[in-house]
Amino acid sequence: MDTPGAPRHEQISDWLRARIEQGQYEPNDKLPSENDLCEQFDVSRITVRRALQTLETEGHLYRRQGLGSFVQDARLHQGLAYLTDFVQDMEQRGIAPSCTVVHRAPEPASPDVAAFLGVEPETTVVRIDRVRQANADPVAFDQTWLPPTYAELLADSPLTEQTIFQVLEHAYAIPVVKGECRIGATQADEDVAAHLHLAPGAALLLMERVSFAEDQSCIFYQTRYYRADRMSFNLHLARDAGTPAGGDGALPVREFESVLRGSAE
Amino acid sequence: MDTPGAPRHEQISDWLRARIEQGQYEPNDKLPSENDLCEQFDVSRITVRRALQTLETEGHLYRRQGLGSFVQDARLHQGLAYLTDFVQDMEQRGIAPSCTVVHRAPEPASPDVAAFLGVEPETTVVRIDRVRQANADPVAFDQTWLPPTYAELLADSPLTEQTIFQVLEHAYAIPVVKGECRIGATQADEDVAAHLHLAPGAALLLMERVSFAEDQSCIFYQTRYYRADRMSFNLHLARDAGTPAGGDGALPVREFESVLRGSAE
DNA sequence: GTGCGTTACTTGTTATAACCTGTAGCCCTT
DNA sequence: AAGGGCTACAGGTTATAACAAGTAACGCAC
Numbered sequence: 001m002d003t004p005g006a007p008r009h010e011q012i013s014d015w016l017r018a019r020i021e022q023g024q025y026e027p028n029d030k031l032p033s034e035n036d037l038c039e040q041f042d043v044s045r046i047t048v049r050r051a052l053q054t055l056e057t058e059g060h061l062y063r064r065q066g067l068g069s070f071v072q073d074a075r076l077h078q079g080l081a082y083l084t085d086f087v088q089d090m091e092q093r094g095i096a097p098s099c100t101v102v103h104r105a106p107e108p109a110s111p112d113v114a115a116f117l118g119v120e121p122e123t124t125v126v127r128i129d130r131v132r133q134a135n136a137d138p139v140a141f142d143q144t145w146l147p148p149t150y151a152e153l154l155a156d157s158p159l160t161e162q163t164i165f166q167v168l169e170h171a172y173a174i175p176v177v178k179g180e181c182r183i184g185a186t187q188a189d190e191d192v193a194a195h196l197h198l199a200p201g202a203a204l205l206l207m208e209r210v211s212f213a214e215d216q217s218c219i220f221y222q223t224r225y226y227r228a229d230r231m232s233f234n235l236h237l238a239r240d241a242g243t244p245a246g247g248d249g250a251l252p253v254r255e256f257e258s259v260l261r262g263s264a265e
Numbered sequence: 266m267d268t269p270g271a272p273r274h275e276q277i278s279d280w281l282r283a284r285i286e287q288g289q290y291e292p293n294d295k296l297p298s299e300n301d302l303c304e305q306f307d308v309s310r311i312t313v314r315r316a317l318q319t320l321e322t323e324g325h326l327y328r329r330q331g332l333g334s335f336v337q338d339a340r341l342h343q344g345l346a347y348l349t350d351f352v353q354d355m356e357q358r359g360i361a362p363s364c365t366v367v368h369r370a371p372e373p374a375s376p377d378v379a380a381f382l383g384v385e386p387e388t389t390v391v392r393i394d395r396v397r398q399a400n401a402d403p404v405a406f407d408q409t410w411l412p413p414t415y416a417e418l419l420a421d422s423p424l425t426e427q428t429i430f431q432v433l434e435h436a437y438a439i440p441v442v443k444g445e446c447r448i449g450a451t452q453a454d455e456d457v458a459a460h461l462h463l464a465p466g467a468a469l470l471l472m473e474r475v476s477f478a479e480d481q482s483c484i485f486y487q488t489r490y491y492r493a494d495r496m497s498f499n500l501h502l503a504r505d506a507g508t509p510a511g512g513d514g515a516l517p518v519r520e521f522e523s524v525l526r527g528s529a530e
Numbered sequence: 531g532t533g534c535g536t537t538a539c540t541t542g543t544t545a546t547a548a549c550c551t552g553t554a555g556c557c558c559t560t
Numbered sequence: 561a562a563g564g565g566c567t568a569c570a571g572g573t574t575a576t577a578a579c580a581a582g583t584a585a586c587g588c589a590c
Binding site: 046053057083176177178179180181182183184185186187201202203204205206214215216226228231232233234235236237251253256259 | 496524
Binding site: 067 | 569572
């Protein structure tokens with residue numbers, strides 16, 4: 001975990017995080033004191049504190065004045081739900097995801113697409129249509145519109161093995177920092193039905209996504225159609241100590257996961 | 266907002282947070298620079314930075330090296346995502362929700378329902394079918410199965426004005442503490458289509474819900490069908506300072522909201 | 531006019547240093 | 561033995577200072 005270019009405080013927090021996540025400490029174990037870490041890494045206390053603060057906001061540790069810093073119980077720091085990517089979803093449950101690019105060409109932006117991407121209508125954007133398969137069985141079809149700048153960056157990527165996110169983040173160090181996502185339902189038109197081996201009119205789970213980079217520029221607009229008989233989204237809702245009661249039944253989302261249903265169903 | 270005992274950095278972050286929340290800045294407005302704030306409050310830069318970091322992790326602002334600190338769009342700064350109730354959703358946007366009970370009678374539990382409710386199959390449960398309207402226009406239809414114990418408690422409630430959650434929580438002090446929720450899509454059968462004024466086969470957003478009380482007993486199992494042309498769910502995803510990068514594009518869900526689309530669409 | 535470099539201003543990182551506050555253990559007094 | 565105070569050590573707050581790095585705008589040279 002030594003990344004020479006990274007700031008010292010980041011190296012320290014990475015080092016500590018790795019040890020905590022590998023379970024080298026028990027929950028509520030006392031971590032080395034700030035001064036110990038200062039000596040160990042030969043940095044000033046402000047740098048160590050910066051590292052500890054990162055881990056504190058991440059929920060990996062808690063600090064008590066006069067006592068020290070302690071490892072947070074891992075089960076407790078799941079405060080946030082994550083919406084994962086198709087490929088991650090599949091890989092996590094051991095299903096081989098594959099992807100077929102069925103269309104990839106520039107086209108003038110429609111008013112809708114232009115609005116999402118933040119470009120002028122009729123600007124040339126790149127549309128990529130892909131069919132997503134789980135175990136070689138089509139599960140989803142999506143259309144992605146990219147503004148010229150990002151389309152350029154991705155021009156050499158086949159996008160069959162790596163997601164757009166992965167290419168941007170690993171090859172260009174452009175992280176995705178914000179996104180909007182709308183989940184709806186619709187019926188399959190002839191085109192989508194053919195790609196997904198469905199009858200026209202079949203129910204589809206529709207997901208529209210817009211993603212943004214650090215500079216608030218739009219990375220892509222995407223519409224994705226999931227076969228409703230194969231995919232659904234699960235939400236786990238739970239009120240815990242941190243959430244006050246009396247909310248008329250509104251529960252915070254603790255987990256968000258997409259679910260692939262077996263063909264047998 | 267002057268609390269003499271509090272640390273200076275806290276006073277500064279309180280001061281700034283108040284101004285941001287009161288809408289004295291537009292989203293993405295540039296805040297005073299760190300040096301400006303140093304002079305204004307007569308503190309060192311480290312103190313100002315400590316205050317800004319607090320607000321950054323809270324999601325009130327974002328910072329860009331070389332540019333400045335900017336007000337984060339207010340919609341994005343909620344640590345947890347909540348899945349709200351139909352009635353709450355409507356009321357929050359000033360739409361009068363109404364509810365018509367179209368069926369309410371005991372019936373023997375089917376194997377599926379029995380499994381969800383944790384009772385023996387063929388146990389007598391109560392089914393309640395309701396049509397949900399927004400401005401007197403049907404938006405959703407749901408079927409709710411209640412186990413005998415909870416059905417008893419709700420026997421005297423018409424359920425047209427109050428939700429099941431509200432009755433249990435306010436009249437009996439039984440809070441809902443856990444829930445599961447599946448979001449999918451399906452086509453309208455004749456029965457549902459009639460209730461929602463749709464053609465059979467129309468796309469519906471399907472939400473199945475199971476809710477649990479503190480003693481882990483199941484309160485109800487519900488299937489709800491939303492008109493896909495009127496409702497969708499929005500997710501706001503955002504990575505902030507507390508979330509390490511490199512997650513292959515998996516962003517935490519900051520907000521979850523249901524969206525009612527205007528009839529004009 | 532275009533292009534490049536300089537400059538001013540921004541946030542990011544880090545060092546040194548001082549003092550405050552909270553905690554626990556130790557020792558001395560009662 | 562019980563009590564209180566002293567002390568060492570923990571994190572909390574804050575000042576001063578310097579340099580790095582990213583951005584934008586201005587101006588000069590070509």
